[in-house]
Amino acid sequence: MAALPQHQFSGPVTVFQEVRLPETATPAGYSALIGAYGLAVPLPRTLFATGEHHRITERDGWRIMTLRHAPHPTLEGHLTFALKYEGLDLAILKRLFQATGPAPIEALVRASPTGSYARRIWFLFEWLTGIRLDLPDADAGRYVPVVDPELQWAAPETTASRYRVKDNLPGTPEFCPLVFRTRALDEFIGMDLPQRAQAIVADVPRDVLARTAAFLLLKDSRSSYAIEGERPPHDRMQRWGRAIGEAGRQPIDRDELLRLQRIVLGDGRFVRLGFRQEGGFVGEHDRDNRIPLPDHISARHEDLPSLIDGMVGFDRGPAQGLDAVIAAAVLAFGFVYIHPFEDGNGRIHRYLIHHVLAMRGFNPPGVVFPVSTAILDEIDEYRRVLESYSQRLLPLIEWEPTPQFNVRVLNDTGDFYRFFDATPHAEFLYACVRRTIERDLPDETAFRQRYDQFRQQVDAFIDMPERLTDLLFRFLQQNGGRLSNRAREREFAALTDAEAEHIETIYREVFGNG
Known part of the structure; x- marks a missing residue:
């Protein structure tokens, strides 16, 4: 059997794909795979690398992990790192699988047939490419979700027994955008x-x-x-x-x-x-x-x-x-x-x-x-x-x-x-x-209720068609609760000074000062 082609993974760099790193570090996970396989794909919003420091740092669109997180510089090592820490990026994975072809993925699964990451990679290869790998169905290994629900929002699970995984991808191979779990989204959902x-x-x-x-x-x-x-x-x-x-x-x-x-x-x-x-x-x-x-x-x-x-x-x-x-x-x-x-x-x-x-x-x-x-x-x-x-x-x-x-x-x-x-x-x-x-819903319901109060109180002491009451309200609203001289002289010339003053008082009591 011919040896599989080897791809060169990057060492420490300061610039990756014209994006500057905040410090010298070694691309890991998706960034390493993009570089090694020359993948033309949209870069993830956060790129990962491993550095020399003993703590994880995140800035300028990079998350720099520590040396103990560094993956083995192989296809399997960086794929496992990506699934573990970065979640699924289906566009990158599909282009990667098209670049590798079936053989390296088959070899990866045969080397670790019960491994949870190997079985997820196997499932994703067949799901994204439509190509069935030359592998027997898995017969051992705990069922694991394809999407890590701790990292990304997932759909209800269905069993994919060939790989012994739970398919919880929130879409189909024709359309499946993904959403990461964030503190903001968790807080929004918790508001009910x-x-x-x-x-x-x-x-x-x-x-x-x-x-x-x-x-x-x-x-x-x-x-x-x-x-x-x-x-x-x-x-x-x-x-x-x-x-x-x-x-x-x-x-x-x-x-x-x-x-x-x-x-x-x-x-x-x-x-x-x-x-x-x-x-x-x-x-x-x-x-x-x-x-x-x-x-x-x-x-x-x-x-x-x-x-x-x-x-x-x-x-x-x-x-x-x-x-x-x-x-x-x-x-x-x-x-x-x-x-x-x-x-x-x-x-x-x-x-x-x-x-x-x-x-x-x-x-x-x-x-x-x-x-x-x-x-x-x-x-x-x-x-x-x-x-x-x-x-x-x-x-x-x-x-x-x-x-x-x-x-x-x-x-x-x-x-x-x-x-x-x-x-x-x-x-x-x-x-x-x-x-x-x-804001919008309570403000609008409160306004409608106050407007009804205004109209009822105006109607209680003066007969006026509804359209004129609406016009009266609009004039008051536009002029801070007072009828302008123009309105008094034209549309509402028939009002006495006392009536006009009483209407203005009603408006202020119902709506405040405008």
């Missing part, structure tokens, strides 16, 4: 936000809650268009609001995504409706408006069928076993990176957040959290989160401009959209959901 939302609306009269829900729905629709820099006609905004209000009732599939795009855009005369049949990017053009200057390049149109099928499969399967907000972040941000449409992607991306939350019963029945409003208020952070992956992805995409001033991707990039670290996205979305529950 759905219960908080239920408690807020429990004592709110049904008619007030209905009006609150209608306002929040329109507010979210308006904000979602504003994020895209658009001010559509009121009827289109209302139609989109109604669609958001029905989120979660229909499963996501290709037809549903196409239906949503038609609602979002309304007029398809100047935009090609349907899934892209060419490349796509987010960004600008040069001064001559010819050469694309992309901030993000979308998935190749050839990869869209499998990627969309992967998202559909995730939504109907693994998403049901994940925390609702984490599942919403994975699906929604996965969709926006893929960017399957020529236009409408951003608004459908945010619709998918509502879809998952409603489907899982996270929000009270009939109430939509205005997540888009929270995103609009934190637009810079939203863009930073989007760029947290786009900026690492962009250098790996080979492309050329087309005669239509678009981009044509030249290399195989599909896996970069199937597998990415969605941790920043989940943390950001949880912060937005928390804000809507702790």
Whole structure:
């Protein structure tokens, strides 16, 4: 039997892949494998190495472990280190397995047939590549989870007896972003936000809650268009609001995504409706408006069928076993990176957040959290989160401009959209959901109740049509609780000084000084 090719692992370095280390250290785990096998993949958000110090340090995007953590400088050593300390990076693992081929993995498993890491590596090779290794089924060894639930969020386990592992991957080989366990996410989940939302609306009269829900729905629709820099006609905004209000009732599939795009855009005369049949990017053009200057390049149109099928499969399967907000972040941000449409992607991306939350019963029945409003208020952070992956992805995409001033991707990039670290996205979305529950929902219900008090007290001493009462309130609201001279002289000239003063007093008693 011919000897397997040997790959040279790096010694101590100060720079890795143009990224400077905080101190001289030896790449370990994924960073070592990327270097040794020349893998063109997005670098992990945190890279690992081993140094000379006797304590673990973390800064500048590196975690420097101690010498006692140093792995054996082999494929098995660095793979084991990665699974033990870094969790799963499926994009790196798939490119690595394509580079190694089956033989080294078969040799690794034969050398340690009962080893938990060897059996996880074996499972991952077959799951990611679709190639069955020339190995008999495992007959010994304790069952172990594929995803370490102490490091990353996992789906409910199913038994994979061939490898004696528990398959808890939160996705399929067509779509499986992963989220790391962090203190922030643990704290968000510990807040039990759905219960908080239920408690807020429990004592709110049904008619007030209905009006609150209608306002929040329109507010979210308006904000979602504003994020895209658009001010559509009121009827289109209302139609989109109604669609958001029905989120979660229909499963996501290709037809549903196409239906949503038609609602979002309304007029398809100047935009090609349907899934892209060419490349796509987010960004600008040069001064001559010819050469694309992309901030993000979308998935190749050839990869869209499998990627969309992967998202559909995730939504109907693994998403049901994940925390609702984490599942919403994975699906929604996965969709926006893929960017399957020529236009409408951003608004459908945010619709998918509502879809998952409603489907899982996270929000009270009939109430939509205005997540888009929270995103609009934190637009810079939203863009930073989007760029947290786009900026690492962009250098790996080979492309050329087309005669239509678009981009044509030249290399195989599909896996970069199937597998990415969605941790920043989940943390950001949880912060937005928390804000809507702790601020927007109680503020709006309280406002509606106070407005009802104001109107009832005004109606108790003066007959006035409802539309005039609404106008009266808006004037008071805009002018710090006082009627302006203009309002007194025109729309409300019929009020006596005493009546006007009494109305102002009612407003201040109900709403305070503005």
